Amino acid sequence: MMLPYPLLTLSLVLMWLLLNGFTPGHLVLGILVAVFASWAMASLRPDKPRLGKWYLLPKLFRIVLYDIVKSNIAVALIILKAGRRSHNPGFLTVELDIENHTAIAVLAVVLTSTPGSAWLEYDSNDKTVLLHILDLGNEAEWHDTIKNRYEKLLMEIFA
Amino acid sequence: MSAIILFSAVSLAQLMLAAAMAIASVRMFRGPRAQDRIIGLDTLYINAMLLLVTFGIGTGRVIYFEAALVMGMLGFVATVALAKFLMRGEVIE
Amino acid sequence: MMQAAADMPVWAAIAVAFFLLVGSGLALIGAIGFLRLPTFYERIHAPTLGTSWGIGGVMLASMIFFTVSSGRLVFHEILIGIFVTVTTPITFMLLARAALHRDRAEGNGNVPDKQNKSQIAKGVSDESESWN
Numbered sequence: 001m002m003l004p005y006p007l008l009t010l011s012l013v014l015m016w017l018l019l020n021g022f023t024p025g026h027l028v029l030g031i032l033v034a035v036f037a038s039w040a041m042a043s044l045r046p047d048k049p050r051l052g053k054w055y056l057l058p059k060l061f062r063i064v065l066y067d068i069v070k071s072n073i074a075v076a077l078i079i080l081k082a083g084r085r086s087h088n089p090g091f092l093t094v095e096l097d098i099e100n101h102t103a104i105a106v107l108a109v110v111l112t113s114t115p116g117s118a119w120l121e122y123d124s125n126d127k128t129v130l131l132h133i134l135d136l137g138n139e140a141e142w143h144d145t146i147k148n149r150y151e152k153l154l155m156e157i158f159a
Numbered sequence: 160m161s162a163i164i165l166f167s168a169v170s171l172a173q174l175m176l177a178a179a180m181a182i183a184s185v186r187m188f189r190g191p192r193a194q195d196r197i198i199g200l201d202t203l204y205i206n207a208m209l210l211l212v213t214f215g216i217g218t219g220r221v222i223y224f225e226a227a228l229v230m231g232m233l234g235f236v237a238t239v240a241l242a243k244f245l246m247r248g249e250v251i252e
Numbered sequence: 253m254m255q256a257a258a259d260m261p262v263w264a265a266i267a268v269a270f271f272l273l274v275g276s277g278l279a280l281i282g283a284i285g286f287l288r289l290p291t292f293y294e295r296i297h298a299p300t301l302g303t304s305w306g307i308g309g310v311m312l313a314s315m316i317f318f319t320v321s322s323g324r325l326v327f328h329e330i331l332i333g334i335f336v337t338v339t340t341p342i343t344f345m346l347l348a349r350a351a352l353h354r355d356r357a358e359g360n361g362n363v364p365d366k367q368n369k370s371q372i373a374k375g376v377s378d379e380s381e382s383w384n
Binding site for chain 2: 260261262264265266268269272273275276277279280282283284286287292295296299302303306307310311313314317318321328329331332335336339340342343344346347349350351353354
């Protein structure tokens with residue numbers, strides 16, 4: 001097969017052009033490098049992620065961007081008045097329904113890059129994840145955010 | 160007018176990033192444990208990378224961007240290797 | 253700088269200054285929190301301020317500056333942004349797992365003791381906890 005990973009190849013070409021500037025010569029060179037790199041990737045045989053409703057990706061991106069802005073402000077306020085112990089940090093265990101490895105990885109990246117929540121470890125035996133939350137005000141609310149806001153969407157995207 | 164705005168904003172941003180680097184290195188020296196020192200190193204290089212990008216804005220030269228990119232990549236590999244060492248006692252098993 | 257900056261319209265200069273100050277301010281607040289918060293698991297949240305919108309603000313400022321001053325679309329800074337967004341969670345997760353592992357092995361702090369199954373399965377193969 002010519003191109004085992006079309007998305008990877010495309011993004012490598014884009015990255016090459018961004019770094020070197022757009023000229024026809026660099027376009028050809030970038031395509032060559034990307035095709036050889038995707039062949040090298042194919043010989044490693046990673047799991048191929050299957051995309052279901054990929055058109056929901058912009059919605060996920062918008063939700064995550066909004067949540068990151070919101071929690072940036074919240075965490076900055078907590079830090080600026082720290083010392084008065086205005087927040088209560090705590091651990092939280094959540095059972096997950098998703099099993100797709102790519103979806104779990106995306107969920108981990110989303111939760112960790114949002115300030116205020118950190119992904120500590122995932123146990124694949126009983127499919128639970130241990131999180132640390134900086135301001136664990138209402139445990140049920142956090143549970144609801146993770147299950148309904150992120151996980152449902154991820155399950156539809158990575159069918 | 161815009162030169163004054165840019166010059167003061169860039170200087171202020173550089174001051175703040177330098178202060179952030181100093182604070183991160185305080186935590187790196189104080190510890191108390193190895194994982195605190197490693198996150199201190201991580202914060203230090205991220206702030207140094209941001210400082211390089213602001214230098215790029217200040218001088219108007221693109222070369223700083225490439226330095227920042229290299230710094231980010233090498234810093235990531237270093238932090239991952241240190242974290243792996245902390246967990247297992249060796250980097251390559 | 254002076255040549256490029258003097259030609260720049262005021263709105264662009266204000267936008268660059270705004271994003272630059274927001275980004276570096278968040279990075280500074282993150283570093284302060286990293287120094288002030290009392291426990292390791294709380295401290296791990298503070299630097300993510302710098303790696304989410306701290307990076308985002310500075311990269312946006314750089315993109316606007318070079319796009320306006322060179323007159324063509326420059327957005328290769330987004331590569332640093334994507335790269336840092338994808339890699340920071342990996343370092344933090346690895347470090348948090350290492351910290352959990354060390355705290356559980358030494359029995360200090362009130363760390364939830366959950367993974368007993370896999371802990372037993374792994375056995376006593378780790379002798380890395382003794383040094384600090």
